Amino acid sequence: MVNTKVELSGLTLDNPVIPASGTFGFGKEFAEFYDINILGSIAVKGTTPEPRYGNELPRIAECAGGMINSVGLQNPGMKAVCEKELPELAKIYNKKVIANICGSSEEDYVKCASMLDAQEQVGILEINISCPNVKCGGMSFGTDPNTAAELTKAVKAVVRKPVYMKLSPNVTDITEIAKACEAAGADGISLINTLVGMRIDIKRRSPVIANETGGFSGPAIFPVALGMVYRTAKAVDIPIMGIGGISSARDVIEMIMAGATAVQVGAANLSDPFTCKRIIEELPEVMEELGIEDLSEIRGCAK
Amino acid sequence: MVNTKVELSGLTLDNPVIPASGTFGFGKEFAEFYDINILGSIAVKGTTPEPRYGNELPRIAECAGGMINSVGLQNPGMKAVCEKELPELAKIYNKKVIANICGSSEEDYVKCASMLDAQEQVGILEINISCPNVKCGGMSFGTDPNTAAELTKAVKAVVRKPVYMKLSPNVTDITEIAKACEAAGADGISLINTLVGMRIDIKRRSPVIANETGGFSGPAIFPVALGMVYRTAKAVDIPIMGIGGISSARDVIEMIMAGATAVQVGAANLSDPFTCKRIIEELPEVMEELGIEDLSEIRGCAK
């Protein structure tokens, strides 16, 4: 029997498969498809201090092998998340979850992080400094190492749980940002968030997305994500959650070989709601085929 | 009858379709498939002052909707290009071509550009400051606005022909680099070059590409390229050659609506050698269907 368990900053996950923030809501829609307790963990929808409606419609465009979204962090706000969404999720999911936090200012992040840190259900705080879909905040925190480091420090100062900084791929050198976050005390790095992308409706002669550009993700971005995880894993010593374009157990193995400890599956959940279930079922078979007994054997083995 | 002609810095092209540098050699392999005189122009293989063997094998990996290459600018050197490759191309192609120039130092670029500037056949000089596959030079010139501007000035000082700076997408803000090149006298911008990407062979537990990471291109990157062309077209007043993931006449229209004046087709030539021919044949039909009489009507119309 192969062992699919992985350890993430003291949290033991039954397997490394985690739905990515924003693509799994607070779990209940997926619970209609399968028992979500099979998941390693769940990264819930990005939360801001106040409720947010998000961007105008259309928010979605299709691409070859992927999609663009400009949801713009629509969420019910941290109070509703703590008082309603998380308790409801607790009824259908009995493991720790990953809270995903966003804001427009350092204060926002700090407020939101300290409130979510207090929730028993939350195992890890994932600080999203990489959302390309919000005007102020979001990605701007993730493109400069100093700003990223300061935010990391500010959040770390008010919380007890492990803090993972979720980075943007839309930068010249991701390893610089990752190193700055590590030096500032981050417990781990989540990468990547979406690439900036665009589609134009040639009949209407205008951008498909109301917001013009949006966040591009799905299988098409896998090679970019893999390269960034690989380079970052060489640059830092803290664990990495590999995200971007994952849709199969083989992709998971590739990400772990690149240096990831766990992985998150995003857009693939939307086009096939059973993606995470399928990956979790296939993972032991693929491990056996490749002669892998424990995932820790292969972490970062591709050199 | 629709008009597919476009004008690029004084050069009139029969149509906006140009094979991208590095994916069309010096034309002769494609001349075995079709009469290459139908092409708007041809961007020939990146040239350095000295011959270069390039990177170790394997240099190619496959991805969903694209590929990774790490050819590493293998080329016979500027002397052989001017004395052998271009004269041979002239026998099978009777229009102006785009010379693609690379180097490891400013001096390299200047030497190569001035030699190619003297070739009658060359209509435009494309300065590749974005190759992710060479250790020194290449991309490093394309990630900092000041360096890019200096190189632009240095090249402009020694040549008479229009100079297009070919930019890397692997940067935090491409418009900054484009604006710096424009201010330094560039006649146009070519974008994008390849994204940094990677694949791992999970059986061998090592990177597929000998060089570990490589340049990722093909249909998968189209939304990234489109977004960068769109944003850059708003930021500069010089013409843009839109490159990245183009494989159909509809993609060409989308790129032009984003602001490109002409387009280049790269990886798609490799998986289907008839791609450019097919696009050129389909373009008038698609224009008619969309009610476009002249491509200048739609340039940058998506707002």
Place this chain on the structure above:
Amino acid sequence: MNDVTCAIKSNKKIADQVYEMEFYVNDDLIERPGQFVDIKLDGFFLRRPISVANKAEGSITLVYKVVGEGTKMMSSLKKGETLDLLMPLGNGYDICKAESTEDGDIYLIGGGLGVPPMYLLASSLIRAGEKPKVILGFNTSEEVFYEDKFAALGLDVTVATVDGSHGIKGMVTDAMPPEAGYVFACGPEPMLKAVYERSRDGQFSFESRMGCGFGACMGCSCRTKYGSKRICKDGPVLDREEIIW
């Protein structure tokens, strides 16, 4: 919600660019008219949402227009080939609400590809003892479909074409009374808005580009008087009184 693989029973052209496709599937899965299915097509990342036009014992029927690459591919599929569908999706029309109104006729108003869901709705209303008036709008005579099918249900059907090549000339609103009591509408947004303005009450079905189609991604949210709603899950049908334009 179910993920079902089903075989195509027939797929034929019924008007200019418009096709009717029937699948073998457990039709009991469809609970209400106005619900839709989300179709996975080979080579496309996102699914294609299409409303259920009709259902019979063991099958459902869709009517779709070829507008892009996905629907073009659908039109090339043959009998016996299989498709992967998520269904049933969306709230659908609540016909009980219409029964309870007492001020005049019920109108079913469909524009273009908003016509198909009206057919299953009409059947449901008839089964519930109602006799709605049907108004169908198209651009031109070549696009007209299902007029005969609605007539065969014994309903009063008016067709309006923009160019006047079939039925009355004009928009669906030209066939409406100045103020309709209760409307069920589906069609392009400008049509919905015009119908909204000429009706006192009713239910309107909206379209949106969708990420998931089942409520998880917030890709389709719209503002309503009762807060934001997901068109795929809380819609596609909204009550007249909650709509914000």
Place this chain on the structure above:
Amino acid sequence: MNDVTCAIKSNKKIADQVYEMEFYVNDDLIERPGQFVDIKLDGFFLRRPISVANKAEGSITLVYKVVGEGTKMMSSLKKGETLDLLMPLGNGYDICKAESTEDGDIYLIGGGLGVPPMYLLASSLIRAGEKPKVILGFNTSEEVFYEDKFAALGLDVTVATVDGSHGIKGMVTDAMPPEAGYVFACGPEPMLKAVYERSRDGQFSFESRMGCGFGACMGCSCRTKYGSKRICKDGPVLDREEIIW
């Protein structure tokens, strides 16, 4: 070079994970043994290069092993389905060069999926009046194929398996003389190198991951004594004397 669409005549398993596929196509397109075709498969960006194993009037045969997703898909294709091929690609073996040597036997040495091109080569050599000795190497008996076909050509065939489960136990080099006069070899690189070291002259066929397969991208270049060569166009067959390991 041609881009041809051709129909599959047959596609069947002939050994563990190994399939033989025959296509209807103008076989005159294949000029030399050792040339290959490059196959476009739905859903894959790059083509798959496969050597021509045999040709007959109006058809060619490939033998391929399922090693990944692309070859897995190939193995699922049925008679009558069509594939898009670029062909002929590569230089192929030059059998004239072997005729001109006078010191001893000609050896055909194939390892694993290096065996198929040896079959067309053997037929060509026989037609040219030669009678090469054939040595085939596999890991284990379940992987063995084409031994009988070579024997049916009237040639002396030795099979070596690493585990000794069929033929002699060992590598192809264990079946070779200490120094072979002229060899034609195809197989994994370590095998080629071992054969190289035990031969005076010959031609060796190499593999490489390919971008285009027709000489345009420099994705497959290797160093030789006469400068860099493209495996897809100037190769896949290299002369012994030009090889740099």
